[in-house]
Amino acid sequence: MRSGVAGQRGWVSVRDESDGWRMVTVYEDGWCEAPIAVPTAADTRRRLRVLIGWMVVVVGLFAGAAIAVVLAPAWLSWVLLAASVGAVAVAVGQGVRRRAQQQPPVFASAAEHAAAVEDAARVPLASVRTVAVQRHGHEDVVTVGVRKGRDLVYRSPDRTLGRLFETWSPAPPRS
16 A cells, blocks of 8 residues: 555545546545646657667667677777666666656645645545445445535546545544
């Protein structure tokens, strides 16, 4: 289960009733949901082109080092080999940085999260009547009955959604 600090139980990206993607971060005192950007097909193609570009650079430098062993002075093959290792290190560093930027912020409670993040909506534990966790096809579906307003429905292919809410099903714990 994904988790950050004490009080935070984890987070998962979900689709809401209007098919918009949201990040739901669950805490002991409720949860917060905030809109998130979902990668489009164009984003995926761009990332694939970048990956292929890095692979061509690394393989090209490594192949150049192998050829240089036979055709050029020994020092050139070592320089090309070091450059290929350096290219791998840069590519891994960029991937780690991109992944770190995608992590949600870490807060101790849903109230703190809602106060600090723009467009975050808080669902306090006291407003929850029932929680139903179900599996429909390839998706976990969580239906939350709230005391005032319409029921909230979250869907996600990530099984973390069901795990985050299963301790609250059929009713949330009382503080």
